[in-house]
Amino acid sequence: MHARNKELIVKELQSIVGEKNATGAKHICYAYSYDLSFVKPKLPDFVVMPSTVEQVQGILTFANKERIPVVPYTAGTNIGGLTIPERGGIIVDLKRMNKIIEIDPEALVAVIEPGVSHAQLAAALAPHGLRFGWPVGPPSASVSSCAISHGIGGMNARYGLQSQEITSMEVVLPTGEVVRAGSCAINPEAWHSVLPMPQLDGLFKGWLGTTGIVTKLGINVHHSPPLLKIFTVCCDNVDDMYSYMLNLSNYEICDDLTGVSWWLAQVPIPYPYKPKPEKDPEWFSYATTYSFTQKEKESKEEIWSLVLDQEKQKGTSIKETHYPEEALKARTQLPSQIVGSTKNYCKQGGAGISWPGTFTPAKKWAPVYKKWKEILISHNLSPSVRMSMYRGVHYGMLRAMIPFNKQSEKETENARQAIVECLRVDLDMGGIPYKPPVDFAVEINKRAHQGYLMLLKKVKAMLDPNDIMNPGKLGF
Amino acid sequence: MDWKISDLKELEDKIWRCTACGTCKVAYEYGPPTRSADICPAGAEFGFEGFMASKGKIAFARGLLSGELNWDEDLLDAIYKCTVCAGCQSQCQLDHKPFIPEIIEAMRRKAVEDGVGPMPSQKKITQSLRSYNNPYQGPRRVRTDWTRPFKKAKRPIKDINAEPAEVLYYVGCTGAFNLPARSVPVATASIFQKLGVDFGILGENEICCGSTAMRIGDASEFKRVAEENLHTFQRLHKEGGVKTIVTSCAGCYRAIKKDYSLASGYTEALDGIKVIHTVEFLYNLLKEGKLPLEGSIPWKVTYHDPCHTGRHLNKFIIDEEGSQLWKGAYIGLNEEECLYDIPRELLKAIPGIELKEMGRIRANSYCCGGGGGVMTGYGEWAASNASKRISEGMETGADYMVSICPFCHYNLNEGAKRIESPMKLLDLVELIDRVLPSLD
Numbered sequence: 036m037h038a039r040n041k042e043l044i045v046k047e048l049q050s051i052v053g054e055k056n057a058t059g060a061k062h063i064c065y066a067y068s069y070d071l072s073f074v075k076p077k078l079p080d081f082v083v084m085p086s087t088v089e090q091v092q093g094i095l096t097f098a099n100k101e102r103i104p105v106v107p108y109t110a111g112t113n114i115g116g117l118t119i120p121e122r123g124g125i126i127v128d129l130k131r132m133n134k135i136i137e138i139d140p141e142a143l144v145a146v147i148e149p150g151v152s153h154a155q156l157a158a159a160l161a162p163h164g165l166r167f168g169w170p171v172g173p174p175s176a177s178v179s180s181c182a183i184s185h186g187i188g189g190m191n192a193r194y195g196l197q198s199q200e201i202t203s204m205e206v207v208l209p210t211g212e213v214v215r216a217g218s219c220a221i222n223p224e225a226w227h228s229v230l231p232m233p234q235l236d237g238l239f240k241g242w243l244g245t246t247g248i249v250t251k252l253g254i255n256v257h258h259s260p261p262l263l264k265i266f267t268v269c270c271d272n273v274d275d276m277y278s279y280m281l282n283l284s285n286y287e288i289c290d291d292l293t294g295v296s297w298w299l300a301q302v303p304i305p306y307p308y309k310p311k312p313e314k315d316p317e318w319f320s321y322a323t324t325y326s327f328t329q330k331e332k333e334s335k336e337e338i339w340s341l342v343l344d345q346e347k348q349k350g351t352s353i354k355e356t357h358y359p360e361e362a363l364k365a366r367t368q369l370p371s372q373i374v375g376s377t378k379n380y381c382k383q384g385g386a387g388i389s390w391p392g393t394f395t396p397a398k399k400w401a402p403v404y405k406k407w408k409e410i411l412i413s414h415n416l417s418p419s420v421r422m423s424m425y426r427g428v429h430y431g432m433l434r435a436m437i438p439f440n441k442q443s444e445k446e447t448e449n450a451r452q453a454i455v456e457c458l459r460v461d462l463d464m465g466g467i468p469y470k471p472p473v474d475f476a477v478e479i480n481k482r483a484h485q486g487y488l489m490l491l492k493k494v495k496a497m498l499d500p501n502d503i504m505n506p507g508k509l510g511f
Numbered sequence: 512m513d514w515k516i517s518d519l520k521e522l523e524d525k526i527w528r529c530t531a532c533g534t535c536k537v538a539y540e541y542g543p544p545t546r547s548a549d550i551c552p553a554g555a556e557f558g559f560e561g562f563m564a565s566k567g568k569i570a571f572a573r574g575l576l577s578g579e580l581n582w583d584e585d586l587l588d589a590i591y592k593c594t595v596c597a598g599c600q601s602q603c604q605l606d607h608k609p610f611i612p613e614i615i616e617a618m619r620r621k622a623v624e625d626g627v628g629p630m631p632s633q634k635k636i637t638q639s640l641r642s643y644n645n646p647y648q649g650p651r652r653v654r655t656d657w658t659r660p661f662k663k664a665k666r667p668i669k670d671i672n673a674e675p676a677e678v679l680y681y682v683g684c685t686g687a688f689n690l691p692a693r694s695v696p697v698a699t700a701s702i703f704q705k706l707g708v709d710f711g712i713l714g715e716n717e718i719c720c721g722s723t724a725m726r727i728g729d730a731s732e733f734k735r736v737a738e739e740n741l742h743t744f745q746r747l748h749k750e751g752g753v754k755t756i757v758t759s760c761a762g763c764y765r766a767i768k769k770d771y772s773l774a775s776g777y778t779e780a781l782d783g784i785k786v787i788h789t790v791e792f793l794y795n796l797l798k799e800g801k802l803p804l805e806g807s808i809p810w811k812v813t814y815h816d817p818c819h820t821g822r823h824l825n826k827f828i829i830d831e832e833g834s835q836l837w838k839g840a841y842i843g844l845n846e847e848e849c850l851y852d853i854p855r856e857l858l859k860a861i862p863g864i865e866l867k868e869m870g871r872i873r874a875n876s877y878c879c880g881g882g883g884g885v886m887t888g889y890g891e892w893a894a895s896n897a898s899k900r901i902s903e904g905m906e907t908g909a910d911y912m913v914s915i916c917p918f919c920h921y922n923l924n925e926g927a928k929r930i931e932s933p934m935k936l937l938d939l940v941e942l943i944d945r946v947l948p949s950l951d
């Protein structure tokens with residue numbers, strides 16, 4: 036970009052957000068040019084930090100007029116390069132919009148701005164005895180970004196995805212208008228539900244920041260029952276783990292029902308690949324349950340014992356186990372600094388982490404895992420795989436957390452190739468990647484129904500006629 | 512003396528351990544109760560990711576190493592807009608954790624070596640060090656001004672070069688030259704006299720510990736004063752029988768304990784000498800029943816942990832040989848030397864005092880904003896940050912904030928004035944002096 040032009044743009048942005056909150060300085064832009072993932076670094080040209088909806092409107096109206104790309108940003112921890120600008124432009128860093136507007140402990144709704152972090156919301160909900168389905172991610176990452184990206188949290192077996200917890204939203208369109216979806220669209224005080232209206236919130240969920248900037252979000256929050264019981268089992272193979280998880284999920288007693296391979300249960304994930312000791316089980320599972328009364332807890336224990344007996348009778352290798360302590364803490368005491376700081380993932384690998392992260396039908400978990408294991412080991416990477424069952428249905432998250440040494444371009448590329456290869460396997464078996472980096476989006480689009488792609492492009496063009504919002508991230 | 516002070520290039524492998532996860536941005540504790548608050552004064556003030564905690568600083572370091580970033584005024588300014596408080600370090604869990612403040616200071620050393628650093632406003636610190644052996648442009652003779660009341664009361668303080676003493680009270684430049692902070696050495700010396708401690712000071716011959724020079728990247732000036740100090744300490748031990756060096760300055764304490772240990776002759780130079788902070792010295796007496804605290808101070812107080820007597824004294828356990836995890840792996844933390852409990856125990860021992868804790872304490876203490884050359888380089892920001900800490904103190908319902916660092920003392924009082932807060936910062940020794948029976 037021409038220096039003179041750049042200066043004028045900075046001046047214009049500063050006139051919207053104040054002198055201290057807009058810059059084109061290279062060192063500031065540099066800190067937004069990379070993330071944890073294998074995605075190649077790219078520099079934005081500007082960074083702005085709005086603190087009001089009006090300022091967001093001002094930025095988008097200006098950017099739209101000048102056709103400058105805009106990338107919404109909260110903490111950049113999405114593990115998919117989703118805030119790395121494909122075509123330069125303006126990073127809109129929303130961390131200053133971090134108000135918790137309301138917590139309604141009776142209605143069980145919280146209204147938050149996009150900069151509110153998991154740590155911040157957890158601390159604010161705690162005095163009310165309330166909680167949310169915290170992801171096993173950085174406490175400093177944004178609640179709303181996770182939710183609008185169809186994130187996954189510690190209550191997904193009970194309530195579904197973070198995006199299913201969304202009750203209402205306010206959004207600034209790429210053309211600068213403020214719009215609302217859900218009950219807050221009809222009554223500005225009502226943030227309780229996106230139903231029974233047309234689900235216009237869908238225009239902004241799973242779009243990777245390509246259709247607008249969410250400025251307020253209503254989410255459901257939940258009571259935090261006092262009695263926690265975590266059921267932990269292990270077994271020798273993925274088929275047995277699948278059988279157990281399927282069985283237990285039918286009873287719908289868990290907040291989180293997750294299986295992890297031996298490699299993911301290690302703190303940290305071994306890098307490079309290290310064979311599992313022969314005598315160790317290949318799969319572990321933790322199933323978290325919360326109860327209000329002792330009796331409720333006991334009946335959950337009864338159900339779990341029943342499932343365990345049934346699995347034993349079937350001849351599976353499932354048995355009760357002691358889950359590695361730090362790993363269990365990391366996944367059940369959420370939000371967690373252990374996982375947040377990537378200690379359990381990257382401590383040995385070094386700086387890089389990416390995933391084939393997917394929603395996959397549960398019956399495909401075992402065959403996909405077996406293929407993934409082959410691919411990852413052939414790339415000298417640990418098959419550190421997680422499977423989590425979603426709300427009372429038999430599909431869920433299947434992902435491999437792959438750390439790598441980002442200091443080495445060769446090792447980064449090795450990880451990228453392995454991960455994309457894994458993704459193709461999963462897509463071909465009916466899985467769908469979440470928070471997909473561009474490499475994944477291209478693979479999705481290759482397989483997509485033409486009508487889907489047409490609709491996607493039409494909606495995108497309607498909302499963002501000049502294609503300024505996070506351009507390129509949808510793979511077209 | 513040889514020094515093991517790393518340059519940025521030597522830290523490159525550590526720098527590449529950072530995942531940019533951003534966990535360092537927030538002081539978060541699962542609890543219960545769950546707590547979350549800002550930890551980075553620079554991030555809270557300037558906002559952009561580059562300013563934010565170690566995540567941001569490491570971005571700058573990477574850019575400088577790869578050549579993608581080159582010095583200009585703005586980048587220089589950004590690397591000095593950090594109090595090197597290590598609040599970010601407390602949050603990180605990866606292998607570069609032990610080196611985070613070092614990475615920040617190595618960038619500054621590079622700036623100085625490349626002829627661009629420190630900031631123009633900070634250059635007077637090192638110029639002053641060269642001319643006056645203190646960062647405050649204070650003539651030598653002013654160093655002992657605080658001792659006048661003692662002379663007047665006919666209780667002069669020993670000049671340790673003239674009269675031997677077992678304890679060297681190393682006053683530090685802030686206590687000696689910064690008028691509002693002079694109450695710290697005054698109270699310390701008064702306590703020692705009341706307790707009959709055989710102590711002396713270096714007086715006009717004391718020179719700076721070098722902490723500020725080190726924090727702003729001037730390693731050569733740091734080494735000059737540090738070496739001179741180490742020689743003095745050794746001489747005083749051998750010739751004058753000094754067995755203990757007491758300091759009531761968090762910055763001096765950190766420098767002598769930690770920065771000086773990077774010198775090849777450190778162990779020999781301090782052989783037979785114990786370096787101790789005043790509060791630990793007093794605490795040991797308390798345990799032995801030799802600190803008679805009388806009367807009562809019926810105040811509610813809150814305690815501010817200075818960075819330099821707290822998390823800066825962490826000892827990091829690293830797998831140097833690769834026998835437990837892998838070579839260079841960070842294994843854990845030893846907080847034994849961090850002065851977290853001792854000042855609190857002393858406070859609780861003072862009759863009438865009610866301690867009201869703030870949310871951010873101990874390893875998650877929120878920096879006053881004065882460290883890392885910020886008080887000189889960015890006075891307004893230092894004071895406005897201090898105002899935030901004072902406000903946090905006010906929320907506890909306390910009347911006073913207590914600490915153990917003359918730097919925090921000055922800056923937090925500035926912060927209180929700025930927001931017209933009735934809260935005042937007092938040094939713990941000022942309180943103890945009040946309840947120690949007087950000599951008369």
Ligand SMILES: Cc1cc2nc3c(=O)[nH]c(=O)nc-3n(C[C@H](O)[C@H](O)[C@H](O)COP(=O)(O)OP(=O)(O)OC[C@H]3O[C@@H](n4cnc5c(N)ncnc54)[C@H](O)[C@@H]3O)c2cc1C
Pocket residue numbers: 071106107108109110111112113114117118129149170171172173175176177178179180181182183184185186187188243244245247248249250374375376377380505532
């Ligand atoms: C170690 C680790 C573990 C993780 N575990 C999980 C997990 O268990 N579950 C999970 O779901 N995620 C997980 N994540 C991913 C990530 O932490 C979450 O998705 C997180 O909440 C994203 O928040 P962020 O602030 O980093 O978003 P960003 O990365 O800044 O943004 C994410 C996306 O949202 C867009 N965006 C941001 N703000 C807005 C806005 N206001 N309007 C419109 N678009 C916007 C961005 O452009 C981008 O496309 C993990 C990450 C790490 C590093």
Ligand code: SF4
Pocket residue numbers: 376528529530531532533534535536564565566569602603604605
């Ligand atoms: S310094 Fe540590 S906590 Fe901060 S971003 Fe880097 S790895 Fe994460």
Ligand code: SF4
Pocket residue numbers: 550551552553554562563564565568592593594595596597598599600878
């Ligand atoms: S040392 Fe302190 S001021 Fe500097 S980046 Fe870390 S938390 Fe921020």
